[in-house]
Amino acid sequence: MSRYTLPFGSWPSPFSSDAVVAAATGLGQVVTDLNSIYWLENRPQEQGRSVIMCADSDGAITVVTPASFNVRSRVHEYGGGAFTVKDGHVYFVNDADQRIYTQRPDGVPTALTPEQPGARYCDMVIDRRRNTLICVQEDHRDDQREAINRLVSIALGQTHEPCIESGSGSVSVLMEGADFYASPALGHDGQALAWLEWDHPDMPWDATRLMLATRSHAGELGSVSHLCGGDNESIFQPRWSPDNELYFVSDRSGWWNLHRWRDGVINPVLEMDAEFGQPQWVFSRSTYAFLDSTHVATAYCQRGLWQLGILDTVSAQLTAIDTPYTEINDLQVLDNQIVFHGGAPDRAAGIVNIVPGQSPTLLNQKQPDQIDASWYAVAKPIAFPTTAGDQAHALYYAPTNPDCQADNAERPPLIVRVHGGPTAGASSALDLRTQFWTSRGFAVCDVNYRGSTGYGRAYRQRLNGQWGVYDVADCECAARYLIDSGAVDPERTIIRGSSAGGYSVLSALTFGDTFKAGASLYGISNLETLAQDTHKFESRYLDRLVGPFPADRETYYQRSPIHFVDKMSAATIFFQGLEDKVVPPEQAEKMVDALKQRGAPVAYLTFAHEQHGFRQADSIKRALEAELYFYATLFGFAPADELEPIAIDNL
Incomplete structure (x- = not known):
């Protein structure tokens, strides 16, 4: 069949905004019981x-x-670890009141924790011997001071059945004093409890301490030992083996590798230039689980792509399992089954169940119906030179539409996407938000700039002191690399990002001239405001990324786009949730007002009931269509879609 010749951006696509929303169902935390x-x-x-x-x-x-x-859960604002299951009984945190509820099989949830507005919970483990629940508590009840984080124990009742009287679970403090706690791991005999803790100004990917305590018959903590971690060592996911040995992931070698604590000695189970850990933005992340006492099912990342394998803990042999999945999260086991949240460039994310040697089973995959595989743009990993003699990484998606082509003389517009974090990484899994653009004739480049995860500790730390510099340079170098190769149009280069990625967007548009347009989704424009007005978890994050505040106030000023709006002339669209506590709306509003006065093309869309990240279908749909309308108006192409107009000032 012949293809229609239409300008890039005008190609009809089956990936409508409704299709994107339908596939936007997020899959998370996996538990087996x-x-x-x-x-x-x-x-x-x-x-x-x-x-x-x-x-x-x-x-x-x-x-x-x-x-x-x-x-x-709202702990650390980003949550995670919001439920667990034991013997068929479900325990979960309810968003509205942040109380823990217990739910019997086929039963009605009953509140377990007392009604205490300001008390939040997450990261739960059940101790059946003592009929208690151990978890992290974040206490916001005193709004005159910083929230207090603790490890707590919650009574489940007098029997081995959860209590059914609403709010009757008394809360006892097990450990406090550190700024943060995570990952309580109970030994199989119930006599030992391991956990992670860390203090300001560290983030969990900078330095965490692995702690171990004995426990009394009543469950109180006895002697407490600091096993490892701390300065320049990040520990991830302590877990006890079936024979009650303590395993964990440490990056002491420069890579997050699996280690074991045995008879008071710590040794690596396997040394490898690969990441077996992940940045702990949310609780209860898991990259490994035990099939038996000597075999571990594990996920590991090399050059930004995840793989699955089985590690023999005796021989230190890692056997790769051939799967199509390049994004693997929340790994657990159930008997001989390996279960995880997985995705790949040519398939949507789903809950995957694999028995080694057999084909995977998809328990719940969100994939658009009746769309041929020829429509999918597949990620191509690229590496390119950047500043300071370094090399950076990205995933590139070419325009892909089996029904349409552009004139041979035309080059496609480019969208450079900047992931959030910034300590995070671009996903290789199929994302219909990417296909929305590529099927209409846009090229997309997801940049894993210096500071991203998946490439070892040294690469992750390259952004220290350089946020707003190296991330921007890498995005600009990615665009120039594609421009120089003849792949994209230098006059239609776009940069877009959310949260921390939005800061990189605004910095690139303010301090550089590579990009002609940008989209900032709840992005940061004022580093000083962020340093002084954000939640506890990230309140000292910038100490490493920028410098200690207020000692380095001048650096904060010089890297804040809001102070240099007179340098900005590129068209920009802003999207902002009005209930965002991570990046308050005032930052976007100040930037928008300044751009209006400057005479730069600008659009601003707000969403009344959204927080940091859009969760509601109407918001996702509206933002996507508005962004397409913005680019079409700016670059003068006619989209095939019927789009609701938006107000664009100064255009």
Whole structure:
């Protein structure tokens, strides 16, 4: 069949904004219990509500969470670790009141923790011997001081069944004093508890301490030991083996590798230039689990792409499992089954169940219906030279549409995407938000700038002291690399990003001239404001990325786009949730007002009930269509879609 010749940006596409929203169901935390597999599912069509799903041994899938509940923790604002399951009983944090609820099989949830506005919980583990729940608590009840983080124990009742009287779970403090706690791991005999802790100004990927305490018959902590971690060592996911040995991931070698504590000695289980850990932006992340006492199912990342394998802890041999998945999260095991949240460039994310030697089973995959694979743009990893003699990395997606082509003389517009964090990485999994653009004739480049994860500690630390410099330079160098290769149009270069990525966007548009347009989604324009007005978890994050505040106030000033708006002339569109506590709306509004006065083309869309990241279907749809309308108006092409106009000042 012949292809239509149409300008880039004007190609008709089956990836509508509605299709993007339909596929935007977020999949998260995986838990296995008895013969069942549980996971968390976020539903934009239900105002961003998150529910617990369950697949039983027969493959039947049910929704566990009643309609009036929303499973989400607000600890560190980003949450995670919002539920666990033990012997068929579900324990979860409800978003509205942040209380822990318990739910019997096929039963109605009952509040476990007392009604204490300001008390938040996450990262739960059940101690059946003492009939208690151990978890992280973040206490915001005194608004005159910084929130207090603790490890706590919550009584479940007098029997081995969870209590059913609402709010009757008394809360006892196990450990406090550190600024942060995470990953409580209970030994199989119940006599030892391991956990992670760290203090300001460190983030968990900078330095965490692995702690170990003995426990009394009543569950109180006895002697406490600092096993490892601290200065320039990040520990991730302590977990006890079936024979009760303590394993964990450490980056002491420069890579997050698996280690073991045995008889008071710490040794690597396997040394490898690969990442077996992840940045702990949310709780309860898992990259490995035990199949038996000597075999570990594990996910590991090399050059930004994840793989699956089985590690023999005796021989230190890692056997790769051939799968199509290049994005693997929340790995757990159930008997001989390996379960994880996985995705790949040619398939959407889903809950995957693999028995080694057999084909994977998809428990819940969100894939658009009746769209041929020829429509999908597949990520191509690229490396390119950047400043200071370094090399940076990216994933490149070429315009892809089996029905359309452009004139041979035309080059496509380029969207350079900047991931958030900034300590994070671009995902290689199929994302219909990417396909939305590539199928319409845009090229997309996801940049894993210096500071990104997946390339070892040294690469991750390259951004220290250089945020707003190296990330911007890498995005500019990625664009120039593609321009020089003849792949894209230098006059239609766009940069877009959210949160920390939005800061890179505004910095690139303010201090550089590579990009002709930009989109900032709840991005940062004033580093000083961010340093002084953000939540506890990130309140000292910038000490490493920029410098100690207020000692380095001048650096903060010089790298804040809001102070140099007179240098900015590129068209910019802003998207902002009005309930955002991570990046308050005032930052976007000050930037927008300044750009209006400057005479630069600018658009500003707000979303009344959104926070840091858009969860609701209407918000996702509106933002995507508005962004397309903005680019079409700016670059003068006619989109095939019917789009609701937006107000653009100074254009």
